[in-house]
Amino acid sequence: MxxxxxxxxxxxxxxxxxxxxxxxxxxxxxxxxxxxxxxxxxxxxxxxxxxxxxxxxxxxxxxxxxxxxxxxxxxxxxxxxxxxxxxxxxxxxxxALAELTVVxxxxxxxxxxxxxxxKSLRFLAISRNFLSGDIPASLGQLRGLRTLDLSFNQFTGSIPFAVGTLPALTNVVLCHNRLSGSIPPFVSETLTRLDLKHNDFSGDLPPLGLPASVQYLSLSWNRLTGPVDGILSRMEQLSYLDLSLNQFTGCIPSNLFSFPISSLQLQRNQFSGAVQPADQVTIPTVDLSYNRLSGEISPMLSTVQNLYLNNNRFTGRVPASMVDRVLSAGIQILYLQHNYLTGIEINPTVEIPVSTSLCLQYNCMVLPLQTPCPLKAGTQKTRPTEQCIQWKG
The missing domain is CATH 3.80.10.10 (Ribonuclease Inhibitor)
Known part of the structure; x- marks a missing residue:
């Protein structure tokens, strides 16, 4: 033995x-x-x-x-x-570690x-775990870091200012945490993805804006405030934009509708003023619902496949080009409920295509036809006359 x-x-x-x-x-x-x-x-x-x-x-x-x-x-x-x-x-x-991931x-x-x-770290991805505490400010020493993904954890505190100064960042994904405070400036001219949704960020966006290189920007489900027109107008490479469920104010820049965006999500904010795209909008999905937008609906929005304009302050008649697109099944979703619209040129006997969802209720007009609406639209078909007179006045 x-x-x-x-x-x-x-x-x-x-x-x-x-x-x-x-x-x-x-x-x-x-x-x-x-x-x-x-x-x-x-x-x-x-x-x-x-x-x-x-x-x-x-x-x-x-x-x-x-x-x-x-x-x-x-x-x-x-x-x-x-x-x-x-x-x-x-x-x-x-x-010598250049990549670190945790399943x-x-x-x-x-x-x-x-x-x-x-110092050689280029890729740091630890998502969908239960990490907590602050994001270390010392991460700002990783000058070669390109991807920072700490999403779906329980981090608290703010994004360290030093992280925003990292010069080589291309992807920052910190969504679904408990982060708060303001969003720091990001200086990397190669940043293409910034995903900070489902946190508790507040305040205005960085005064110097975000890099023009950003293609994917998601800031939804925070408490961000202030105007965005000056910042967004410069970000011409955007292909996805979600600013929903914040408290942003001011107007929506008209050139935003000409960007190569696949989905424009601006719902549930406090945007105001008219919506006036310069050309026909080719963005497949545009959601501007639950804001304070006003004026007449632009015919340039008739080419959108899924259009949510409900719960705003739009007035006037529904554009004829939009009606044509509905009847030809070019529009799949058109939600116009809860506005101050006064009419729509449509034959009451016409059949809406099965593939199209149209909701017109709770406006300042007698509905020419009955169409299924989402449950959140309520049961009232027409807005009270006194509200229509007051708004028109």
Missing amino acids: ESPLGFVFLISHFLTLAAALLDPIDFLALQSIRKGLSDLPGSNYFAAWDFTSDPCNFAGVYCDADRVVALNLGDPRAGSQGLTGRIDPAIGKLS PGRVYGALPPAISQL
């Missing part, structure tokens, strides 16, 4: 062999990271992490020579259903400030 001393020597030999294949500092850091995390039930990701073998062969560990350059903790390709535990600060010892799971606790020691 082998002596205990011989067994210890054998284990030591294996550890020395494994460490010889990987930088000793990286080897010890991986051991600490492993001790802080464990598999969720049904997951076997860490089954392959046997430190008597070369860690560069572990699931989710990628090396260049003797250094760890990428770490995908809980790689789903290795059968992971998620991890639990805390991220050990030793992760900051992986000085969705139940990892909790703070994001270690030691991550700011990873």
Whole structure:
């Protein structure tokens, strides 16, 4: 029978062999990271992490020579259903690390400030876990960071000003947290995606605006205020815009409707004034509902497939071109309820295409035809006469 001393020597030999294949500092850091995390039930990701073998062969560990350059903790390709535990600060010892991701799971606790020691880090994505506390201001030291995705966690506090100064950012995804305060300026001229929805941000947008390079901008479900026309007018590369469920004020810039946007979401704010696109609008979905917009409805909006103008202060008659588009099934959704519209040129006997949803109720006109409306439109068909007289006056 082998002596205990011989067994210890054998284990030591294996550890020395494994460490010889990987930088000793990286080897010890991986051991600490492993001790802080464990598999969720049904997951076997860490089954392959046997430190008597070369860690560069572990699931989710990628090396260049003797250094760890990428770490995908809980790689789903290795059968992971998620991890639990805390991220050990030793992760900051992986000085050659360029990519760090953590699979969705139940990892909790703070994001270690030691991550700011990873000067080579380009990609940081830890989403759909239970990380909490502040976003470390020291992340502003990661001057080469391109992607920052900490979405669907429980972070609180504000976005550190230093994070906004990172010059190489292309993607910032911090949605579905509990972040608050104002949105800092972002200086990166390569920033293409900024997703901050479902937080508690307040105040105006940064006075210097956001980079003109932004293509995807989502700020919905916050408490943001102030005008946006000056900022949005310069962001001509936008392909997606969602500012819904805030408290933005002022007018909607007319040139916004000519941007290559697939979906324009401005509903449930306090935008006011007329809506006057310069040309026919080719954006498939435009939602301007629940604002304070007024004036007549522009015929330039007739080419929108899904158009939500309900719960505003629009007046006048529905454009004839819009009626034509409804009857030809060119418009799939046209919600005009809860305005002060005075008429629509449509034959009461005409049949609305099955593929089209048209709602006209609670305006200043007798409805020429009955069409199904959403439940939130209420049961009243026509606005009280005194309201119409008062608004017209």
